[in-house]
């Protein structure tokens with residue numbers, strides 16, 4: 587059995603200026619405060635969309651430029667399952683670019699996926715030298731080594747970018763710390779505005 591998705595979305599905003607199909611996979615290993623996809627993280631949204639349905643969508647849209655695997659957290663799935671799906675997509679449309687979104691907790695998966703994907707969007711949720719703040723943001727222990735390995739593996743790939751949400755607890759000084767931490771890397775860093783999710787149960 588292949589992957590099952592909760593939903594998809596067409597956008598030109600997720601990968602800047604490229605017409606992309608974003609696929610949402612259920613489940614995640616973190617519990618970030620104000621997570622927009624918390625229902626999906628908890629598996630409360632039915633994942634009815636099959637690989638076949640997505641592949642049909644890809645073949646119906648030959649001008650599609652990118653496919654983004656998002657969630658949830660795609661790396662909670664076995665890399666072999668993700669790679670098998672990506673191979674099918676690339677067989678249908680060899681020029682399509684593939685990006686995987688990740689919270690930076692599974693460098694092993696990133697290493698395995700790297701052979702076939704064109705980049706990663708990696709979240710940096712707090713200054714890595716503040717593990718307690720990172721834990722506050724994600725409600726899980728912070729693994730700095732995993733984040734650093736993920737960033738190193740993903741850095742410099744054509745579609746890689748690093749992302750931080752400007753949470754209320756991230757002061758300008760803390761954002762500066764993240765900026766300094768990311769300085770040695772070459773991929774761009776985006777800071778997204780915070781949007782509160784009052785019904786998110788992760789508190």
Ligand code: SF4
Pocket residue numbers: 614615616617618621622623624627657658659689
């Ligand atoms: S990493 Fe955090 S924000 Fe992203 S899906 Fe998981 S819980 Fe939500």
